[in-house]
Amino acid sequence: MTGRERIARALRxxxxxxxxxxxxxxxxxxxEARVTMREFRSDPEALARSFIDAVExxxxxxxxxxxxxxxxASAIGVPVDEPEEEPARVRGGLLAELEAVRSLxxxxxxxxxxxxxxxxxxxxxxxxxxxxxxxxxxxxxSPFTLAALVRGMDRWMMDLTERERESDIxxxxxxxxxxxxxxxxxxxxxxxxxxxxxxxxxxxxxVSPAVFRTYALPYDRRCAEASHRLGLPYALHICGDTxxxxxxxxxxxxxxxxxxxxxxxxRAHAALRxxxxxxxxxxxxxxxxLGTPALVEETTLRLLRCFADTPRFILNAGxxxxxxxxxxxxxxxxxxxxxxx
Numbered sequence: 001m002t003g004r005e006r007i008a009r010a011l012r013x014x015x016x017x018x019x020x021x022x023x024x025x026x027x028x029x030x031x032e033a034r035v036t037m038r039e040f041r042s043d044p045e046a047l048a049r050s051f052i053d054a055v056e057x058x059x060x061x062x063x064x065x066x067x068x069x070x071x072x073a074s075a076i077g078v079p080v081d082e083p084e085e086e087p088a089r090v091r092g093g094l095l096a097e098l099e100a101v102r103s104l105x106x107x108x109x110x111x112x113x114x115x116x117x118x119x120x121x122x123x124x125x126x127x128x129x130x131x132x133x134x135x136x137x138x139x140x141x142s143p144f145t146l147a148a149l150v151r152g153m154d155r156w157m158m159d160l161t162e163r164e165r166e167s168d169i170x171x172x173x174x175x176x177x178x179x180x181x182x183x184x185x186x187x188x189x190x191x192x193x194x195x196x197x198x199x200x201x202x203x204x205x206x207v208s209p210a211v212f213r214t215y216a217l218p219y220d221r222r223c224a225e226a227s228h229r230l231g232l233p234y235a236l237h238i239c240g241d242t243x244x245x246x247x248x249x250x251x252x253x254x255x256x257x258x259x260x261x262x263x264x265x266x267r268a269h270a271a272l273r274x275x276x277x278x279x280x281x282x283x284x285x286x287x288x289x290l291g292t293p294a295l296v297e298e299t300t301l302r303l304l305r306c307f308a309d310t311p312r313f314i315l316n317a318g319x320x321x322x323x324x325x326x327x328x329x330x331x332x333x334x335x336x337x338x339x340x341x
Contacts, residue, residue, distance in 0.1 A: 003061025007134035011233045011255050011277050015311045019337040022062030024320050029054040031323040038084045041067045044120035052128055058334055062134035065122050072140040072179050073149040075112040093152020098159055101172040109182045119190040126191035137192030139183040142199035143176040144216035160211055177219050181226050188230040195227045196235035205240035212245050224253040239319055246271035261318035265306045278307060281318035289322040293332035300336040
């Protein structure tokens, strides 16, 4: 069974020969390939080479093509910093007044050099691996989180407390949804087997479940529906402890939820039982980056045993794996999965 088949079967709820593994390892892959983050986000051949080397080194099933969390914001015009050795990051919001959303220009992501790197990277990986590996094309940020980057985090949080701004909030969310949905369509056309988005600003660490249901869930649902119309499964990732909104995340219609290690395993198992695939959720920092191989094995076994009764499971870290993670720890996680029965 190929890695592509394993991931696809897990998303359909079908048994696989071994536990499928899909890594959120773009920073580690670049570091080990001796590619700077500046090269990684600007050169699709460097991006593809980093993942190809990582697959050869660790023998896993699914590649998660990710670059940073600000590519769509940058395409809209949000100012960003682009450090040599770290992913790009925003330098503040774009809209001093929420009402100014109506003056934002239309965005054509085909004209964004940074978006084109993601897309060409997916094409190169598809060409190299053919049917052997599963390629998940991340599409940067969901509309709610993208809106926070465009508005500026502090202002966005204040906006959400003012009921009289509800119409303006939805105007910005609609604008951001148009950009996110473009990326999903372009990623599908590039040859990805699956699309996904992150919506971490919508998590309980920052906003209430009620805010999530009102302002994030409808737009996350539209992202899942858009991917499905293109014939692709869809995954949603939210950082932090999402225990309080698990049912709402399932209600987005996402085929898979990539959950942080802070989310309670038993609650996640119960919430996803009805037909949503779990992706995760080994602690990327405390266990993978800073732990020992023995701790990695112990943590991975606890996770595998919790989900042993369902085929809807894909092993991964709970979020992006730090670049300095010891190779022996990643090997221990994958080996534990391969040997699990």
